[in-house]
Amino acid sequence: xxxxxxxxxxRFGLIHLFPLPALAIYTLFIVYPILxxxxxxxxxxxxxxxGSWVGLDNFVDLFTREPFNRLFWxxxxxxxxxxxxxxxxxxxxxxxxxxxxxTRIKGAxxxxxxxxxxxxxxxxxxxxxxxxxxNPNNGALNTLLKKVGLASWAKPWLGDPDTALTAIILVNCxxxxxxxxxxxxxxxxxxxxxxxxAARIDGAVGFRLIRTVIMPMMMQSIIIVTxxxxxxxxxxxxLVYAMEGSQGEPVNSTDTLxxxxxxxxxxxxxxxxxxxxxxxxxxxxxxxxxxxxxxxxFLYLTRNREVQQ
Amino acid sequence: MKPNRxxxxxxxxxxxxxxxxxxxxxxxxxxxxxxxxxxxxxxxxSLPKSLDFASYELLLDRLPxxxxxxxxxxxSVTSVVLIMCFGALASFYIARYPFRWNGALFFxxxxxxxxxxxxxxxxxxxxxxxxxxxxxxxxxxLLYTAIGLPLSILILTGFFRTLPKELEEAARxxxxxxxxxxxxxxxxxxxxxxxxxxxxxxxxxxxxxxxPLIFLQEESKKTIPVGMLTLFGQYSTEWNVLFxxxxxxSLPMLVLFLFASKQFMEGMTAGAIK
Numbered sequence: 411x412x413x414x415x416x417x418x419x420x421r422f423g424l425i426h427l428f429p430l431p432a433l434a435i436y437t438l439f440i441v442y443p444i445l446x447x448x449x450x451x452x453x454x455x456x457x458x459x460x461g462s463w464v465g466l467d468n469f470v471d472l473f474t475r476e477p478f479n480r481l482f483w484x485x486x487x488x489x490x491x492x493x494x495x496x497x498x499x500x501x502x503x504x505x506x507x508x509x510x511x512x513t514r515i516k517g518a519x520x521x522x523x524x525x526x527x528x529x530x531x532x533x534x535x536x537x538x539x540x541x542x543x544x545n546p547n548n549g550a551l552n553t554l555l556k557k558v559g560l561a562s563w564a565k566p567w568l569g570d571p572d573t574a575l576t577a578i579i580l581v582n583c584x585x586x587x588x589x590x591x592x593x594x595x596x597x598x599x600x601x602x603x604x605x606x607x608a609a610r611i612d613g614a615v616g617f618r619l620i621r622t623v624i625m626p627m628m629m630q631s632i633i634i635v636t637x638x639x640x641x642x643x644x645x646x647x648x649l650v651y652a653m654e655g656s657q658g659e660p661v662n663s664t665d666t667l668x669x670x671x672x673x674x675x676x677x678x679x680x681x682x683x684x685x686x687x688x689x690x691x692x693x694x695x696x697x698x699x700x701x702x703x704x705x706x707x708f709l710y711l712t713r714n715r716e717v718q719q
Numbered sequence: 720m721k722p723n724r725x726x727x728x729x730x731x732x733x734x735x736x737x738x739x740x741x742x743x744x745x746x747x748x749x750x751x752x753x754x755x756x757x758x759x760x761x762x763x764x765s766l767p768k769s770l771d772f773a774s775y776e777l778l779l780d781r782l783p784x785x786x787x788x789x790x791x792x793x794x795s796v797t798s799v800v801l802i803m804c805f806g807a808l809a810s811f812y813i814a815r816y817p818f819r820w821n822g823a824l825f826f827x828x829x830x831x832x833x834x835x836x837x838x839x840x841x842x843x844x845x846x847x848x849x850x851x852x853x854x855x856x857x858x859x860x861l862l863y864t865a866i867g868l869p870l871s872i873l874i875l876t877g878f879f880r881t882l883p884k885e886l887e888e889a890a891r892x893x894x895x896x897x898x899x900x901x902x903x904x905x906x907x908x909x910x911x912x913x914x915x916x917x918x919x920x921x922x923x924x925x926x927x928x929x930x931p932l933i934f935l936q937e938e939s940k941k942t943i944p945v946g947m948l949t950l951f952g953q954y955s956t957e958w959n960v961l962f963x964x965x966x967x968x969s970l971p972m973l974v975l976f977l978f979a980s981k982q983f984m985e986g987m988t989a990g991a992i993k
Contacts, residue, residue, distance in 0.1 A: 424896075424897065424898075425812065425816060425897050426812075428808040428809060428811060428812040428897075429808065429809040429813065429824060431804075431805040431808065432805040432806060432808065432809035432828070432868050432872065433809070433811075433824075434803065435801075435861060435864050435865045436828065436831060436865050436868050438846070438865070439846075439861055439862050439864075439865035439866075440831050440834055440836055440839075440865045440866065440869075441831070441834075442842070443836065443837065443839030443840075443842040443843045443846060444834050444838065444842075444845070445841040446842035446846075447838060447839045447841060447842050448837065450841060450842065458844075458845060474750070503737070506733070507733070507734060507737060510730045510733065510734045511734070513730070515731065515734055516731075517735075519736075519795070520742060521734055521735070521738050522984065523740055523976075523980045523984070524738040525737070525738060525741055525743050526980075526983070526984055527741065527742065527745060527973070527976065528744075528745070528924070529987070530969070530972040530973060530976050530983070531926070531930060531969050531972070532925070532926035532927075532943070532944045532947075532968065532969070533926065534926075534928040534944045534947050534948070535926075535947060535965050535968055535969055538947060538951050538961070538965060539744060539748055539965050540744070541951075542958060543744060543747065544963065548759070548760045548761075548763055548958070549763065550763040553762075553763045553764055554764060554981065557764070584744070588741070588989075589987065589988075592984055592987070592988045593988055593991055596988055602914065625942055634951070634991060638991065641835065645835055646839060647837070647929060648928050648929060651928075652885065652928075652964065655782070671838075672840075675841050676841065676933065683817065687841055691841060691843060692941075694838040694839070694840075694841070695838075697835070697838055698838050700836065701821045701835050702833065705763055705833060710827060
């Protein structure tokens with residue numbers, strides 16, 4: 411009896427080792443760096459060597475010193491545009507297609523897979539692929555436009571400051587639409603068909619049915635897609651880097667906060683004479699607060715919805 | 720559910736037209752890789768005249784492509800294995816033991832899903848230097864493991880909680896230790912959840928570009944996505960080689976998707992909805 415209890419106690423001890431590897435790796439590589447980034451922003455940095463405490467100077471620089479302030483607001487504006495255009499193009503399209511797939515269209519399985527395929531590629535591959543497709547002289551898009559008699563539409567899509575960012579975001583919509591569609595579809599499928607049938611008998615049809623019955627009932631997936639799109643848009647880096655490089659060319663028209671951040675922290679350009687870790691960290695903190703505040707707000711909205719239902 | 724015929728036709732046309740537009744760039748990438756450079760530049764839209772692997776030969780000649788692929792494979796497989804082991808251990812502990820701090824521990828892990836870790840890249844860079852694992856595959860392996868753990872723990876803990884407690888008690892009575900119970904009784908039942916965890920994390924690790932861009936500067940350590948940067952930097956006029964590089968680096972995922980499209984799509988959405 412005594413022996414059995416001691417054996418059990420020993421097991422009781424060993425079990426506490428179970429979460430330790432996960433805890434250690436997660437704390438060291440996720441929690442520590444994000445906390446450290448906060449402290450870095452309050453110091454002066456010489457390259458990657460930490461200098462003296464400077465309080466809020468880095469933040470002041472970011473918001474008041476040329477060219478940082480101009481580049482910051484320019485990039486922030488681009489990120490907002492990124493988010494809005496993805497919501498309007500990618501997510502509206504994803505919603506419409508999810509609804510069509512939901513209405514028992516023939517070949518639904520194939521369609522879902524087809525919409526989803528781009529999501530399997532590496533973002534850098536997507537960026538480079540479309541850089542070739544959108545090439546002004548030999549790219550597939552302009553060649554196609556010329557073939558169908560729309561030669562006047564052909565443009566140097568990525569070389570023109572008026573179209574470059576829009577082109578990149580539309581490529582991003584191509585990449586992410588299928589994923590948003592699957593999330594919407596999961597939301598649609600969670601509504602029982604009887605509810606929809608009942609609403610239909612009560613006279614709700616077509617667009618009214620979608621707006622008054624279906625959309626309120628799948629609010630949760632709509633908000634999840636919105637949060638995803640928001641975080642994604644405010645972290646936009648790879649696609650811009652692949653298609654327009656670390657300067658957000660042409661003339662900073664495709665510069666995003668993440669590209670600006672990369673340039674300041676590692677590039678030794680973009681206004682700073684050399685690597686500017688302090689300024690970069692300040693920028694990271696500002697981005698962190700934008701993302702965290704907005705995600706919390708969206709999630710708060712979901713919770714409210716759940717209580718209401 | 721019978722919408723009128725005009726609307727139905729419009730729905731079919733929209734759905735299939737957009738599917739076509741969606742797939743076309745991928746087809747273009749694949750068939751261009753079988754064309755000659757001049758043919759691509761002169762007739763970007765035409766189909767290849769024959770199945771010519773010359774661009775692939777050039778690609779392998781120009782770049783240490785198999786080395787990139789080997790590095791990518793090592794990184795993805797190792798980080799997925801680590802996530803599955805450590806994630807399962809932590810989730811088993813959180814879901815099946817009644818310790819007071821389990822709720823807080825679970826919450827601590829879940830916070831990680833909301834942290835945009837790219838913003839911690841400077842401290843991470845210095846940390847990797849301090850640990851002397853910069854320019855080694857371990858830098859990205861450990862980082863991907865850390866990034867993958869929160870969501871994986873969420874999925875696995877949820878699944879562990881659905882398994883009947885009696886199974887575990889029966890195993891205990893038969894004299895299984897905690898480790899034996901987890902390994903012999905619980906894990907075989909966890910296959911669906913483990914599959915989801917595997918797919919989500921494998922795609923992330925295989926496709927990521929940002930972290931290897933910063934941590935793996937040495938040519939012999941590069942993964943495929945960073946290798947693409949070298950390719951486009953050095954051979955930007957040889958479009959056939961570029962297309963071959965893009966196609967070859969996407970091939971593993973596309974082939975896996977052909978065999979397990981349902982698992983891919985369910986796995987990736989399961990991660991988001993939870």
